[in-house]
Amino acid sequence: MQKKSNSKQGKTDGFNYCLYLLGISAKSVSVLRLKLQQKGYSEQETEQIIDKLTRLNLIDDQRLAIQLVDYYKRTSPVGALRLKQILLSKGIPGDIAIRASKLNEDEETELIKRLLDKKGQKKRSFAQLGHYLQSRGFSGQAIRRRLSQEFNSLDYWGDDC
Numbered sequence: 672m673q674k675k676s677n678s679k680q681g682k683t684d685g686f687n688y689c690l691y692l693l694g695i696s697a698k699s700v701s702v703l704r705l706k707l708q709q710k711g712y713s714e715q716e717t718e719q720i721i722d723k724l725t726r727l728n729l730i731d732d733q734r735l736a737i738q739l740v741d742y743y744k745r746t747s748p749v750g751a752l753r754l755k756q757i758l759l760s761k762g763i764p765g766d767i768a769i770r771a772s773k774l775n776e777d778e779e780t781e782l783i784k785r786l787l788d789k790k791g792q793k794k795r796s797f798a799q800l801g802h803y804l805q806s807r808g809f810s811g812q813a814i815r816r817r818l819s820q821e822f823n824s825l826d827y828w829g830d831d832c
Contacts, residue, residue: 685712685720690729697735699762700725736763736771748782750774753808779813787821797822 688710689703698706700721707717724730736758743749743757751774758768774782783804795803797818804814 685710685716686723689720689724693724693729697738698730699732699735700730701762701764703730705762732763732767733771735761736767739763740771744778744782748786749807750779750782750804750809750813752810756808776813776816779809780817783809783813783817787817 685707689707692698692703692706703724704717704721707720712720721730739758739761740754743754749757751772754772754774755768758772759765763771786804786807787800800818800821801814804817805811
């Protein structure tokens with residue numbers, strides 16, 4: 672692939688390409704950096720474009736992380752572990768992903784309740800629900816707390832939980 676020249680036109684094209692990508696959906700800094708490098712822009716040109724987008728407040732990993740967490744809380748409830756995994760897969764830096772994906776006990780319990788109320792999930796057995804919620808990234812404590820409320824007993828859980 673031929674490298675882009677260090678001309679003003681190349682930077683403008685790269686900036687417009689990023690605007691196009693951001694028009695489709697919000698992107699993290701690392702995703703945009705990768706896309707520019709795949710297009711053949713040099714490291715210096717890439718950083719200049721990223722800096723300009725940041726100065727114009729068009730990209731912000733912290734803001735994107737908060738938006739993604741809010742989206743998943745509203746549409747497809749998942750636990751803190753799964754949220755962190757999603758954020759990392761979207762190119763959000765680890766420290767931001769950890770901070771943004773933290774849920775307090777009440778939030779996590781409410782998300783589990785909403786998830787269980789969906790699609791007749793309550794018809795499953797205690798163990799099936801536990802596995803299902805674990806696969807959705809909920810903590811063992813939150814699962815145990817909510818399912819003990821659902822089933823009014825902790826007899827289903829062993830001491831190893």
